[in-house]
Amino acid sequence: MRSLFFLLISIVTLFFTKTVYGEKIEVHKQLQQAIDEAHTGDVLIVKKGIYKGPIIIRKPLYLVAEPGAVVDGGGSEYVVTIRAPRVHVEGLTVRNSAYGKGAGVLIQESSHVTLKHVRIEQVHYGVYVEKGTHINLLNNVIRGRNIHFAQRGNGIHLLKTSHAVVRENHISRVQDGIYLDWAKHTVIEKNEVTNARYAIHFMYAEEGVAKENVLAENINGIMMMMSKQFNIGHNTIVRQLDYRGYGALIYDSEHVVMHNNTLSYNSTALSLQNARHCHIKDNKFIGNYRALHSLYENPDTIVFKNKFLGNMEDALVQGTPIAFDDGHKGNYWDTYQFYDFNDDGIGDTPHRIRSMYSRLLRKWPSVQFYFQSPALALLDTTESFFTQAQAQGEDRFPLMEVIHKKSETNERSWRLLLFGSILLVSSLSMFAYGRGMRYEKNR
Numbered sequence: 001m002r003s004l005f006f007l008l009i010s011i012v013t014l015f016f017t018k019t020v021y022g023e024k025i026e027v028h029k030q031l032q033q034a035i036d037e038a039h040t041g042d043v044l045i046v047k048k049g050i051y052k053g054p055i056i057i058r059k060p061l062y063l064v065a066e067p068g069a070v071v072d073g074g075g076s077e078y079v080v081t082i083r084a085p086r087v088h089v090e091g092l093t094v095r096n097s098a099y100g101k102g103a104g105v106l107i108q109e110s111s112h113v114t115l116k117h118v119r120i121e122q123v124h125y126g127v128y129v130e131k132g133t134h135i136n137l138l139n140n141v142i143r144g145r146n147i148h149f150a151q152r153g154n155g156i157h158l159l160k161t162s163h164a165v166v167r168e169n170h171i172s173r174v175q176d177g178i179y180l181d182w183a184k185h186t187v188i189e190k191n192e193v194t195n196a197r198y199a200i201h202f203m204y205a206e207e208g209v210a211k212e213n214v215l216a217e218n219i220n221g222i223m224m225m226m227s228k229q230f231n232i233g234h235n236t237i238v239r240q241l242d243y244r245g246y247g248a249l250i251y252d253s254e255h256v257v258m259h260n261n262t263l264s265y266n267s268t269a270l271s272l273q274n275a276r277h278c279h280i281k282d283n284k285f286i287g288n289y290r291a292l293h294s295l296y297e298n299p300d301t302i303v304f305k306n307k308f309l310g311n312m313e314d315a316l317v318q319g320t321p322i323a324f325d326d327g328h329k330g331n332y333w334d335t336y337q338f339y340d341f342n343d344d345g346i347g348d349t350p351h352r353i354r355s356m357y358s359r360l361l362r363k364w365p366s367v368q369f370y371f372q373s374p375a376l377a378l379l380d381t382t383e384s385f386f387t388q389a390q391a392q393g394e395d396r397f398p399l400m401e402v403i404h405k406k407s408e409t410n411e412r413s414w415r416l417l418l419f420g421s422i423l424l425v426s427s428l429s430m431f432a433y434g435r436g437m438r439y440e441k442n443r
Contacts, residue, residue: 030051031046031051031055031071032055032056035055035056035057035061035063038059038061039059040059040060040061041060041061041062042061042062043061043062043064044061044062044063044064045064045065045066046063046064046065046066046069046091046092047066047069048066048067048068048069049068049069049070050070050072051069051070051071051072052071052072052074053071053072053073053074053076053079053080053094053096054073054076054077054078054079054080054081055071055079055080055081056080056081056083057080057081057082057083057084057087057089058083058084059084060084060085060086060087061084061087061088062087062088062090063087063088063089063090063092064088064090064091065089065090065091065092065093066091067091068093069091069092069093070092070093070094070095071092071093071094071095072095072096073094073095073096073097073098073102073104073123074096075096075097075098075099076096076097076098076102077097077098077101077102077103078097078102078103078105078106079094079095079096079097079102079103079104079105079123080092080094080104080105080106081105081106081108082105082106082107082108082110082113083108083109083110084110085110085111085112085113086111086112086113087110087113087114088113088114088116089105089114089115089116089118090114090115090116090117090118091116091117091118092118092119093118093119093120093121094118094119094120094121094123095120095121095122095123096122096123097122097123097124097125098124099124099145100124100151101124101153102123102124102125103123103124103125103126103127103128103153103157104120104121104123104125104126104127104142105118105120105126105127105128106128106130107127107128107129107130107132107135108129108130108131108132109130109131109132110132110135111132111133111134111135112133112134113132113134113135113136114135114136114137114138115127115136115137115138115140116136116138116139116140117138117139117140118140118141119140119141119143120140120141120142120143121141121142121143122143122144122145123142123144123145123153124144124145124152124153125153125154125155125157126140126142126144126153126154126155126156126171126174127140127142127155127156127157128153128154128157128159129156129157129158129159129161129164130159130160130161131159131160131161132158132161132162132164133161133162133163134162134163134164135158135161135163135164135165136164136165136167137156137164137165137166137167137169138165138167138168138169139167139168139169140169140170141169141170141171142155142156142169142170142171142172142174143172143173144172144173144174144175145173146173149174149175149196149197149219150175150197152173152174152175153174153175154174154175154176154177154178154179154201155169155171155172155174155176155177155178155193155196156169156171156177156178156179157176157179157181158178158179158180158181158183158186159181159182159183160181160182160183161183161184161186162183162184162185162186163184163185163186164183164185164186164187165186165187165189166178166186166187166188166189166191167187167188167189167190167191168189168190168191169191169192170191170192171191171192171193171194171196172193172194172195172196173195173196174195174196175196175197175198176196176197176198176199176200176201176223177191177193177196177198177199177200177201177215177218178191178193178199178200178201179198179201179203180200180201180202180203180205180208180227181203181204181205182203182204182205183205183206183208184205184206184207184208185206185207185208186205186207186208186209187208187209188200188208188209188210188211188213189209189210189211189212189213190211190212190213191213191214192213192214192215192216193213193214193215193216193218194215194216194217194218195217195218196218196219197218197219197220198218198219198220198221198222198223199213199215199218199220199221199222200213200215200221200222200223201220201223201225202222202223202224202225202227202230202253203225203226203227204225204226204227205224205227205230206227206228206229207228207229207230208229208230208231209230209231209232209233210222210230210231210232210233210235211231211232211233211234211235212233212234212235213235213236214235214236214238215235215236215237215238215240215247216236216237216238216239217238217239217240217241218240218245219240219242219244219245220240220245220246220247220248220249221235221237221240221246221247221248221263221266222235222237222247222248222249222250223246223248223249223251224248224249224250224251224253224256225251225252225253226251226252226253227253227256228253228254228255228256229254229255229256230253230255230256230257231256231257231259232248232256232257232258232259232261233257233258233259233260233261234259234260234261235261235262236261236262237261237262237263237264237266237269238262238263238264238265238266239264239265239266240266240267241265241266241267242267243267245266245267245268246266246267246268246269246270246271246293247263247266247268247269247270247288248261248263248269248270248271249270249271249273250270250271250272250273250275250278251271251273251274251275252273252274252275253274253275253276253278254275254276254277254278255276255277255278256275256278256279257278257279257281258270258278258279258280258281258283259279259280259281259282259283260282260283261283261284262283262284262286263283263284263285263286263288263291264284264285264286264287264288265286265287265288266288266289267288267289267290268288268289268290268291268293269285269288269290269291269292269311270283270285270291270292270293271292271293271294271295272292272293272294272295272298272301272322273295273296273298274296274297274298275298275301276298276299276300276301277299277300277301278298278300278301278302279301279302279304280301280302280303280304280306281302281303281304281305281306282305282306283306283307284306284307284309285306285307285308285309285311285314286307286309286310286311287309287310287311288311288312289311289312289313290311290312290313290315290316291308291311291313291314291315292308292314292315292316293315293316293318294315294316294317294318294319294322294393295318295319296318296319296320297319297320298319298320298322299320301322301323302322302323302325302326303322303323303324303331304323304324304325304326304329304330304331305326305329305330305331305399306331306332307331307332308331308332308333308334308335309332309334310334314333314335314353315353315393317353317393321393321394322393324351324353324393324394324395324396325395325396325397327397328397329346329397329399330346330351330395330396330397330398330399331351331395331398331399332398332399332400332401333351333395333398335351336351336398336400338351338398340400345399345400345401346397346398346399346400347397347398347399347400350394350395350396350397350398351394351395351398352393352394352395353393353394353395
């Protein structure tokens with residue numbers, strides 16, 4: 001029965017398939033003509049060749065391209081325009097939109113549209129979606145022009161769009177990598193964004209997920225403004241080193257959970273500015289110039305169970321204090337130097353967020369030359385015995401060690417045990433061998 005079902009599907013697909021041969025007839029007529037003549041639900045197989053754009057799709061159909069099939073807009077505003085529901089475009093290369101406007105692909109007032117394995121290059125915007133719903137952008141490559149980011153468009157722009165899935169795209173040389181503009185219910189997953197102004201930009205966006213993305217060498221990794229109800233987790237945000245930039249900035253937004261992210265080697269890893277009811281937890285802040293910057297008021301925002309490792313400055317609080325623990329657990333700070341006598345994993349004294357070095361650094365940036373020097377360590381230690389008036393915040397329950405998964409700890413323990421056993425056996429063997437040699441010599 002199952003074999004019969006797949007046979008029927010194959011016959012129907014073959015019957016409704018039209019093949020477009022770019023090398024046999026005039027390419028500037030052929031593809032658009034085939035689209036216009038196709039019936040709803042037809043599958044168009046686009047053979048290798050360069051097809052002159054722009055093209056417009058006004059009916060539900062499948063457009064599947066073989067390797068080397070290219071639609072060249074020749075400077076037209078929109079190279080490919082989709083104004084119909086249930087359109088699937090796969091494997092096509094789209095290039096050369098107009099300078100300063102337009103897009104490689106425009107999806108307008110459409111639903112259930114999929115772009116998959118599409119390569120978009122030398123365009124202003126990559127994909128521009130306006131008033132779409134259930135849009136799937138999967139495994140695409142978007143490359144803008146090699147000009148200043150202020151002259152580029154965005155890689156993927158979602159305007160008044162809902163239920164979009166943006167997954168496993170590679171985006172570079174754009175203004176903003178993925179821009180949510182009044183978008184709702186968006187999933188942004190496993191994308192890679194480099195060489196952009198903002199890798200992911202949320203503006204008046206609501207309810208969504210951004211997870212497992214790699215955001216590297218942009219001005220800002222994540223820019224969230226006037227947005228709410230987002231889950232941001234398991235992202236790698238690295239080398240946002242511009243002096244104007246941040247690994248992530250949450251501005252005038254609320255109900256954001258930012259968890260299990262790695263923020264490393266950024267100018268400022270995370271800035272909270274009027275972030276309301278946000279939870280910042282289980283993240284790693286590693287090797288940043290400044291790990292956390294809290295500015296203005298951030299009511300009901302909690303920073304807990306994070307790891308602060310090797311940052312030049314762990315935290316700067318300018319404005320009202322924020323909570324650095326949830327009432328039970330705080331954060332791991334590699335600068336915390338006190339003890340845990342009852343062995344409960346929590347430091348016996350609070351960790352006060354303040355540093356003489358931080359204050360000197362803001363006044364004289366050249367002081368960074370002495371980062372982690374013995375002199376500055378002595379200065380911070382001496383300061384801790386005198387006054388807490390300069391404290392910018394307090395972690396009441398600082399964690400004493402970096403928390404590892406149980407499986408990782410067990411694996412490490414077994415390795416140490418094995419290594420120790422090998423050393424012990426080797427030592428005993430060498431000892432026995434030496435005793436034997438000495439005995440033979442005395443005889």
